[in-house]
Amino acid sequence: MAIHLLAEKPEKIGRIVSALQTAAEQIKRCSICGNLTEEEHCSICTNPNRDRSKICIVENISDLIALEKSAAWDGLYHVLNGKLSPLKGIGPEHLNILSLTERLADESLREILFALPNDIEGEATCHYIQEQLVENSSISVSRIGFGLPSGGEIPYADPTTLRNALESRKGF
Amino acid sequence: MAIHLLAEKPEKIGRIVSALQTAAEQIKRCSICGNLTEEEHCSICTNPNRDRSKICIVENISDLIALEKSAAWDGLYHVLNGKLSPLKGIGPEHLNILSLTERLADESLREILFALPNDIEGEATCHYIQEQLVENSSISVSRIGFGLPSGGEIPYADPTTLRNALESRKGF
Numbered sequence: 523m524a525i526h527l528l529a530e531k532p533e534k535i536g537r538i539v540s541a542l543q544t545a546a547e548q549i550k551r552c553s554i555c556g557n558l559t560e561e562e563h564c565s566i567c568t569n570p571n572r573d574r575s576k577i578c579i580v581e582n583i584s585d586l587i588a589l590e591k592s593a594a595w596d597g598l599y600h601v602l603n604g605k606l607s608p609l610k611g612i613g614p615e616h617l618n619i620l621s622l623t624e625r626l627a628d629e630s631l632r633e634i635l636f637a638l639p640n641d642i643e644g645e646a647t648c649h650y651i652q653e654q655l656v657e658n659s660s661i662s663v664s665r666i667g668f669g670l671p672s673g674g675e676i677p678y679a680d681p682t683t684l685r686n687a688l689e690s691r692k693g694f
Numbered sequence: 695m696a697i698h699l700l701a702e703k704p705e706k707i708g709r710i711v712s713a714l715q716t717a718a719e720q721i722k723r724c725s726i727c728g729n730l731t732e733e734e735h736c737s738i739c740t741n742p743n744r745d746r747s748k749i750c751i752v753e754n755i756s757d758l759i760a761l762e763k764s765a766a767w768d769g770l771y772h773v774l775n776g777k778l779s780p781l782k783g784i785g786p787e788h789l790n791i792l793s794l795t796e797r798l799a800d801e802s803l804r805e806i807l808f809a810l811p812n813d814i815e816g817e818a819t820c821h822y823i824q825e826q827l828v829e830n831s832s833i834s835v836s837r838i839g840f841g842l843p844s845g846g847e848i849p850y851a852d853p854t855t856l857r858n859a860l861e862s863r864k865g866f
Contacts, residue, residue, distance in 0.1 A: 667841030667862025672854035690839025
């Protein structure tokens with residue numbers, strides 16, 4: 523992209539620079555969920571049509587954006603900005619977990635959905651956060667389903683995906 | 695592959711021709727499940743270690759091979775050799791369904807798992823076969839789970855896959 527701009531569109535660089543500067547100055551993190559916003563709270567946290575009894579926990583803002591595009595979730599989010607990884611020295615203190623702990627104590631909360639990756643670090647992060655919930659046992663806790671992707675064909679799926687698909691089989 | 699053989703390895707063509715001829719003469723379909731075999735019944739149908747109370751219904755032999763590689767299924771299979779498609783003129787009479795109907799009447803059958811594609815034709819095929827089962831209501835019928843594939847990252851998943859992943863969320 524940098525080479526294209528320099529070689530083909532040098533006149534556009536000024537506009538990009540100013541747009542980036544404006545973004546850097548005006549866009550910050552929502553103090554509730556960690557989403558990007560220009561205000562104190564983001565457009566999802568302040569939307570009265572969202573179901574405030576459900577929180578979907580994601581690793582990054584790009585996960586939140588993808589889930590919003592799918593229109594499959596009408597609750598709130600919480601962006602961790604990473605996942606626990608002892609090998610990389612990432613502990614709970616490096617993630618956006620402190621504000622989550624406060625949200626988990628909210629009595630109107632009914633459901634937590636983990637949309638974290640299907641790897642060891644994602645699993646460890648789910649379990650760590652779930653332990654914070656012990657006090658509030660009325661909350662339903664679940665994790666997104668893993669299996670064959672839409673349009674995915676069985677012969678091209680890896681063995682782990684097929685095992686997940688068989689384990690998560692559903693009656694109909 | 696043909697060009698490579700002709701240009702680089704003409705001396706190997708004879709061996710390939712004879713291997714293909716032998717395969718065409720000796721390999722046939724298992725009369726129970728439709729898998730490839732050199733005998734009357736395939737190595738899965740005759741294996742005493744397989745759980746004979748469970749049948750996994752697949753579209754093609756390549757699906758069966760992929761599921762065997764994943765080592766996630768210890769039951770038997772049934773290969774349909776296609777899926778119902780009225781638009782393409784493929785009806786039940788074109789599929790390996792007659793021998794399936796006989797198998798479904800077996801009283802020792804406890805579970806049917808559909809490992810058919812996540813599309814309209816796959817769904818129609820599931821429902822058509824399920825209707826054949828009405829008489830035998832003690833059988834558990836399920837379909838493989840659809841969701842995020844192993845190692846799949848949320849930002850790169852399509853909206854349908856994300857909706858499936860959220861719908862098939864599991865408590866833990």
